[in-house]
Amino acid sequence: MKYIASVDGRDLEIDVDRAGEVTLDGQTLVADLRAIGGSQTYSLLLENRSYELFVERRPGGYEVMIAGDRFSVDVEDARLKQLKAMGGETHDAAGGAVLTAPMPGLVVKLLVGAGDTVEENQGVLILEAMKMENEIRSPCVGLVRSVSIVPGQTVNQGDVMVVIEGIAEPTADADPGA
Incomplete structure (x- = not known):
C-alpha cells in the first residue's frame, strides 16, 4: 500500500508490501516493525539495523522519537491524498471552505x-473508506457554519x-480604535 509521510515538513513516498519490503522514495528496504508489549514503544528492524521507537499519537499524526531525536510525522494514504487534491474541499472567496467527501465512505465520528x-489543519470528522479511517481536516481558520452529516451516515x-x-485574522497595522 502506498503512503505519503510528511516528516517535519518533508514529503516521502512509502510503499509497503505484505512481505515486509518497503520502498522509500524509490529505494527498496527490508523492514520489520513490532509493538513492544502493547505500549507506545516499537522495535524497528531496518536493513539489519535495530531501532527503538517511541510513538505518540497527536491530532492529525504522530510524534516519533528515535535515538533521542523527535520527528513530527503525518501519514496519509496516497490514493486519499490524490482524491483530496481532486476535490475534497472547495475554498470560498472569504477564506472559508466547503468540505466534501473525497470518496464514498461511512462517517465514523464528528x-x-x-x-x-x-x-x-484541525480534525473535523473521521471518514471510513476502503477499510481505513481517515481524518478530514479544516483547510482554514474559521467558524463551522453547518454540519450536513451524522455519525453512521454513508456519504x-x-x-x-x-x-x-x-475568519479574517487581524493584521498588525489594524487600528483597534477605528
Whole structure:
C-alpha cells in the first residue's frame, strides 16, 4: 500500500508490501516493525539495523522519537491524498471552505459541531473508506457554519459534509480604535 509521510515538513513516498519490503522514495528496504508489549514503544528492524521507537499519537499524526531525536510525522494514504487534491474541499472567496467527501465512505465520528471555531489543519470528522479511517481536516481558520452529516451516515464522493466560514485574522497595522 502506498503512503505519503510528511516528516517535519518533508514529503516521502512509502510503499509497503505484505512481505515486509518497503520502498522509500524509490529505494527498496527490508523492514520489520513490532509493538513492544502493547505500549507506545516499537522495535524497528531496518536493513539489519535495530531501532527503538517511541510513538505518540497527536491530532492529525504522530510524534516519533528515535535515538533521542523527535520527528513530527503525518501519514496519509496516497490514493486519499490524490482524491483530496481532486476535490475534497472547495475554498470560498472569504477564506472559508466547503468540505466534501473525497470518496464514498461511512462517517465514523464528528470532531466539531455547528458554531465551533476551528484552526487550520484541525480534525473535523473521521471518514471510513476502503477499510481505513481517515481524518478530514479544516483547510482554514474559521467558524463551522453547518454540519450536513451524522455519525453512521454513508456519504458519496462530492457530498457536502461541513461548511466553514473563514475568519479574517487581524493584521498588525489594524487600528483597534477605528
